[in-house]
Structures are given as C-alpha cells and as structure tokens.
Amino acid sequence: MAPRSAAEVEQALARLQRQRPLDEAGLVFYALGAQLVAVDVEIVVAEKALVPRRVGHRPASLRRRPLCVYWVVSRPGPRRTVRRVAVLASGGLDSGVLIADIAGEAKVFPIYVEAGLAWEDGEKYALRVFLDALNDTNVQPLTSLELPLRRLYGEHWSTTGEGVPDYGAPDSAVYLPGRNVLLIGVTAVWCALHDIGMIAIGSLDANPFPDATPSFLEGYGRLLSRALAHEIEVVAPYGRLQKSDLIARFAALPLHLTLTCMAPREGKHCGACNKCRERQEAFRHAGVEDRTQYA
Template identity: 50%
Template sequence: MRADGARGTSAAVLLSGGLDSAVLLSEMRRGHDRIHPLYIRGGLRWEEAELAAARAFVAAIGGPGLEPLTVLEEPVRDVYGDHWSTGSGGVPGAETPDEAVYLPGRNVLLTAKAAVWCRLRGVSELALGSLGSNPFPDSTPGFYRDLESVLGRAMGGSPRLTRPFDRLSKAEVVWAGRDLPLHLTFSCLMPVAGLHCGSCNKCAERREGFRQSGVADRTPYATSNASPRVGHAG
C-alpha cells in the first residue's frame, strides 16, 4: 500500500501521536521527497503524553526526507470549558461508542491551522489519518472537499487535503504498520504516569485494532482491564 503523491514533492502530515497518523507518516515517505510532521497542541488532558509519543516515534523512524516535528499551538480549553477533554471529570470508558469521544469543531481547527502553515511554506499537500470507520460529521469525504475549497478561497490557494486511509479500518492500519515501532504511539484519553490507562474508549479501540489485525500489542498499559467495544470497531 502506498500513500498517494508524486516523487519530488513535499507534504505535511497532521500527526497526533496515535496509530493512524503515525503509520500514515511512515507511508507518506514512499511518495514524497520531504515530509513535515505537524503536531497541534490545544491544552487537552492527554497531550503531554501524546506529544512525547509523537516525538519518540518521529525520532525512531527517522531517515532522509523526514523533517523534525513541528509543534503548533491552537488553545481550545477556553472553548470547551469544563469538559472531560480538559480534565473535568472522568473520560468515556471502554464500553462507550466512538461517538462518545466527539469534540465539536476539532477537525476544523486542526486542519485550518495546519493548512495555513502549509500555505505559507509552499507545502502543497496536507495528509490526515482519518479512517473509513470514523463516524463523525467532520470526517466525511464531503466535509474535507468543502473545507479544502473554503481554505483555497480564503488563502488564494491551499494545500490539497488527502486522506490516504479513508477506506481502511483500525486493524488494517495496524497491519500496515506491523514492522514499525507501534508501541511508541499513543492513543489514550486519561494517561497514568505517561502510560495508556487501559480502560478508556481509545485504549479499547487500540486493543481491538491489534486483536483484529493479529499483530502483537506491545503497548504498556497501566491496567489490564479491557471491556468489549460498542459501536464502530476498527
């Protein structure tokens, strides 16, 4: 499997530190001469661990054409207020459906910030790790087509927004990245001393992705508790 793109081009990858964007980052190197990993910090409760994972993964895969991780700021704590994502109360557990972790407007904010960065530096493509199983209204093909059009009008041209994994499941992404240091990636809503908590919605999704793919899960979890997923597996 190859991420789309032509030789001799540069692209940016919106990197969260999680499985999907990490595997995408590696895949994108096959079709481009230069890849810029971008992490956007918003002030959410898991970001310290997530950013550390993103840095570790970029350092581990290294190699020609992979630029250093760029960290951009997009504060959202004042927007979300007292919310589980900002540290107020518990987070959606392993038994909750994917819709429980929806953060309104987050993809608009992240994509717009990254697109402006690309436009000002002549980077013609911005790749996102959105999967086919993503149930959110701001993750559909139509949404990204419209957003690309709006950004192009706003800036007199914009990077092309691509989603190379938009037909894949979590398990297929894990399989595609089976030779990568996936244990360095991070996808947890409530880290415990820098580890995956093992009991939140995202930890359950992660475990299920490894289970379905048949790839050994080397992730260090703070607890071995696991509950069945509800809703969109993958």
C-alpha cells in the same frame, strides 16, 4: 529519442510548468521511478492518473481532469522526492503510520497542534519518540502550533481529564465539535506560509464524525484554497481502512511507541478508555502482538 543536454531539459521543464503545474508532472516522474535525463514536450492523455503508490488517494485536482503524461527518457537512479506533504500528527497509531507511509514517496512535515487538551503531554512525548525511532530522512523536524481550546470547550472531559469516556463508551461519546475544522484550518495557514499544498490526516473508515467525511475534506480544501490564495488539498488516505488494516500492513513499524489514549498515566496507556479499547481490539483483529504498555 537521444538524451538532451541539461539546458534543453531545463527549457523543457519550464515549458511543462507553464502548461500544467510542475508538481503534477513530478508525480509522473516519480511514479516511473526514473532519474530524469531528457524530456519530450509532446503531451498525451493517460487513461488513468499515476499517483504516488503508497499515499493511496487521488487528489481532487487530478480527479477533476485527466492527467497528462510527459514522456521521458530515463535511466535507473536514486529515488527523487517530488512532493511536500504536511501530516496532522497526534502521536497516535494512525497518524504515525501515515507519516511513515507518505515518507516513502514524499517529504513529510509532521504538524502537532497544541490545543490544551488533557492528554497532550503524553501525545507529544510519544510522537517525538516515534519519529526518533522512525529515523527517516524524508521526515522533517516536528512543527508545533498553538490553538488553545480550553475557553471554547470549557469544563469538558477533554480539557479537565475527568470523566473520560470509559472502555464501554460508544465512539460518539468522544466527539469534540469542530476539532478537525480548527486543527486543519491552522495547519493550512502554516502550509500557505511554507508553500505546501497538501495536508494529510489519519482518519479511518470507522470515524463517524461530520468533519472527517470525504465530502467535507474536499470542500474544506477548496474553501481554504480560496481564503488563503494558496492551493490546499486535504486528504485522508486511509478513509476506507480500519485500524486493524494499518496494524496488519505496517506491523514492522514501532507501533508500540504510539499513543492512542485519552487518559495516559506516566507515559502508558490507561487501558480503561474508549481509545484503549479500540486499540486493543484492532491488534486482536489484525492478529498482531500488542506490545503497547498499559497501566
């Protein structure tokens, strides 16, 4: 098929958009690693969907029906960013890796939700330092939203900083009821106002809490979509991975700049809480030097 004019390409894209949302077509264009120069509007059904290589999650909208592939004639060219993803960022290792990972395929909007919890000053500082070190043009400036939880949680260790679950405490001890419900919800409102259709969170396989399960995230995305009249998908790309897997795969990132601690001291990890234990064990299991600064 001979290359077509720019006007013909625009007309073809308009027809594609009427037949199927353009962002899904865009996934195919990027997966082909191509600079689009011509489009054949004949549609064929792929045996399996082509999705961003490093996001690692097939969105629900693509699971519900086969993805149509639009044949293109292309030539090698610069990478094209075809998606916009909001990443719920905490300053921790998991969400930090997620930002860097998705930025390889899409434009990333890091979102930090200030809830009034005891460790937030340390988290926000670590997140800004990590993003500066990342220095990726696909990562947009940090957006901070406010959702005060002090009155809701009351005199709780998460708001007072007293009695934080210690090194030997079980993971169940760090549960904050409804935290994902609230943080994802306020982020979804922001996404609806800024025309972003996906929220990614850094939950791992070891997360035992009910508001981090795949069924909850998929159902919550559908609920938010109806409530906001804006299509929202909530994904956890690392839902089948351990923290040690992330450390091993992304050891080249400045992981030591992230903060995974519930009682940071002057910008350093306390080394004595449940989260510090989790971090230290993950580095050991990954066989990667832990350059984290502990108090």
